[in-house]
Amino acid sequence: MPPHPKIMNWSTVRAVRLELFALGLQHRDFTIMSDSDFQVMNYIPNGKPLHLNQAINVHKWLFDARGRYARLKDTALRTWSVAFRYVLLVSHPTNSTTMAIRNRLQLLMGRKTPSSSAGEDMETPVTINASLNDKEAGIGSPDHTTASYPNDKDLPSEDVQRGVKNIQAVTLSWSRRWLATVLILIWLFTLANGFKSSILASLTPYATSSFQSHSLLTVIDIVANAMTAAVYIPMAKMLDLWGRAEGFLLMLGFATLGMVLFAASNNIYTFCAAQVFYSVGFGGMVYSVDVLAADVTNLRNRGLAFAFTSSPWMITAFAGSKAAEGFLEHVSWQWGFGAFAIIVPVVAFPLYVVLKYNLRKAEKKGIVIHESSGRTLVENIIHYLIEFDLPGVILFAAGLTVFLLPFTLAMSAPQGWKSDYIIAMIVVGFILLVLFALYQMYLAPVPFLKHKYLFDRTVLGACLLDFTYNMCYYCWNSYFTSFLQVVNNLSVAEAGYVNSTFQVVSGVLLFIVGYIIRKTGYFRWLLIIGVPLYIFAQGLMIHFRQPNGYIGYIVMCEIFISVGGSVFILCMQLAVLAAVDHQYVAAAMAVLFVSGSIGGAVGNAISGAIWTNTFEKALVRYLPESALPDLATIYSSLPTQLSYPVNSPERIGIQKAYGYAQTRMLAAGTGLMVLSFVAVFMMRNMNLKKMSQTKGVVF
Incomplete structure (x- = not known):
């Protein structure tokens, strides 16, 4: 009683x-x-x-x-x-x-x-x-x-990990004003990232050419993609265990270090090391921001939110190319890289501050309470090793890196792809990745993604589409700006404008696609339209990307590619997010990002193999005999290629060699894109209007 x-x-x-x-x-x-x-x-x-x-x-x-x-x-x-x-x-x-x-x-x-x-x-x-x-x-x-x-x-949900619980506590405690602040800060970060990407895309060929290494562009990209892909799974664990803000801050540190190394590099080895830190850092930051955007929006409006945070690309498409030209003509390419070692931290750090401030506010309100575990230091270490799934992370990172590195090394191997160690690395890497999948299914105490999600047909379809899309895109894109300058006689800024067509068109299309998805709730039918359009545009590019071709037709093809690509980018993310609950948002996004990175690495490997085996031979075929003594310099240096006057025999020979190589790159990308039909029909036709995933004040 x-x-x-x-x-x-x-x-x-x-x-x-x-x-x-x-x-x-x-x-x-x-x-x-x-x-x-x-x-x-x-x-x-x-x-x-x-x-x-x-x-x-x-x-x-x-x-x-x-x-x-x-x-x-x-x-x-x-x-x-x-x-x-x-x-x-x-x-x-x-x-x-x-x-x-x-x-x-x-x-x-x-x-x-x-x-x-x-x-x-x-x-x-x-x-x-x-x-x-x-x-x-x-x-x-x-x-x-x-x-x-x-x-x-x-x-907040009690059956989720600390990072997920923290972000739920934040959205439960903040007001719409703070939500708007976070979305604006994401927009500003995307603006800075867009300027950086646009400027660096134009400066990188000149940077590698200064080391007489223009033809190593794809090699550098493959190594960077391999390292970036390997970091997404541990990054997902970090965001879930540690927190969204903390993971974002760590990646900001890597990105800043990469930019500093770029600016200080005086040889190709330092430049490659910088590329790895840069790719891991910015890849991790973009991934963290995408996960955060998923945390603060509901599925129905996620397309519109993504369109808003991606809209700065429309601004940077043209301004970035002009800025790159200014760096080359008036300062140096080193300062073009170094400037962003200052700009990016200034723009990105406030996002970390806002998230931590609102988490503290949630703790004071009692919405989330972090209790002492009572574990000793050794027990804590063991606990976090289990939660972080260290064996799984090692298996995945080692397997992926060993599997992708041969795509780089095969070009310089004594017998190419027939070399023993190249074959051994591919086999060992593949076996490690299979072991990782089996470990996650049967042995992992805390799997990064439940196997019912990992083998969900919608998740698999979205990942296959992302892999195929990136592979086909990077089959031809690495040397695109160089092609525009050498073959179409465009300036650095003009080549950047054409290359940025995707950003401008997608900036508008994403709003339209996001609004359509919000009204209808469905997205798969958009993919059924987008895939044929994308393949058609790449096929047209084979015909129009030739010496003396009209630049307007190339821009037209880029617009068609942009329409299809806009649909892909948005619908792939919505597909994987709609297939899982909030606890596994970061893991599902990581699987998608890994798929895209592997696809990009494979695409760059195909591009590099085609370039290596066609461009130099085509130069021998088309250059006048007087220029053959300079073959090695012409092959490896973009400024040397541009130094020959327009309509001179040497310039015409170089243009024909570019056309010969680019046609084959585009043909490979177009043929492989057929896999995307399989990916689209693997996905379920889900209605996002009937799904709820987030808590609190969200968009």
Whole structure:
């Protein structure tokens, strides 16, 4: 039976009723926390004590209730632990920890945070419903309780990892103003990233040419893609275990280091090292931002949000190319790289600050409480190694790197693809990747993605489409700006404008596609239209990308490619995100990004192989004999190629060699794109209007 009010003050009555609140069925996914006898006796706060038999009744009720939960073999009592802390600290109402716990309890009880003082609040009893056997419970019976438990939407999910819980707490605690601030900061980061990409795409051929290594463009890209692809899975683990803000900050550090190394490089080896840090850093930042965008939007509006955060590419498409020309003519390519070692941190760091500020606010409100684990240092290390899935990460990173490196090394191997070590690396890499998949399915204590999602046909279809799209695109794109300058006689800025057609067109198309998806809820039918259009555009490019061809036709083909590519980019992300729940958003995005990176590496390998085996031979065939002594320099240096006057025999020979190589690159990309039909029809036709994935104030 309940303690008599005359024996207890109102603070004690309120505390005991809070503690004896029984959790509903929907809250059994919590961790059971057991208390010692000494702790149980401390449930009675300062004030007039209970009689001995009343204290025994409280003690008996608590352990009987715990026993019933334990017999259900469910984990359901973390909130109980929160209430326990409240009672222990009830005599210190000004303590910040107490305030946070009290606020959380009031959220649990369905009440807003009080504006009254702590003392006034403590005098107002809180009554709540019990859902256990009331006859056995005694205290907390229907005679003494009236309110009900709130909806789960008021609190972060308890069955998710720390990083996911933190971002849910942020969206539950912030206002629409903070949501708008985050979206604007993502927009500004994309603007800076767009300028960087546009400028560096124009400067990189000149940077490698300064080291007499223009023909190593694809080699550098393959190594960078391999390293970037290998980092996405550990990055997903980091975002889930550590937090979105922390993972973003770490990748910002890698990206900044890469830009500094670029600016300081005076040989091809330093440049390659810089490319790896740069690719890993910016790849990780873009990935983190995409995961964050998924966290703060619902599926129905995600297309529009993605269109908004991607719209800066329309601005940078033209301004970036002109800026690159300015760096080359008036400063140096080194400063073009080095400037972004300053610009990017200044633009990106505020996003980290905003996320951390709102997380602190959520903690103060009691929406999320980070409890001490009680583990020793060694236990902590073991715990995080298991949670991080270190064996799986090593298997994946090693397997992917060993599998992709031969695509780079085969060009310089004694017998090319027939070399023993090239074949061995491909086989070993493939075996390691298969072992990784089997380990994730059967052995991993904490798999990065449940196998029911990993082998979901929609996820597999989206990943196959991303792989195919990137492979086909990079079959011909690496030498595109060089082609435009040498063959079509365009300046650096003009070549950048043409190469940036995709960014401009997709910036507009993404809004249209996002709005269509918002209204209809479906996206697969857009892919059924986009795939044939993309293949048609690449096929046309084979015909028009020839010496003395009209540049307008090339731009037309680029526009068609942009329309299809816009549909791909948006629908692939929506497909993988719609197929999983919020806990696995980062992992699903990682699988998609890995697929695209592998596709890009394979595409660059195909491009490099075609270039190596066709361009130099074509130069021998088309150059006048007087220029053959300079063959090696012409082959490896873009400025040397441009140094020959337009319409001179040497320039015409170089243009014909470009046309010969580019035709074969485009043919390979167009033929392989047929795989995308299979990918599209693997996906389910899902209605995003009927799906809910996020919590709190989201777009």
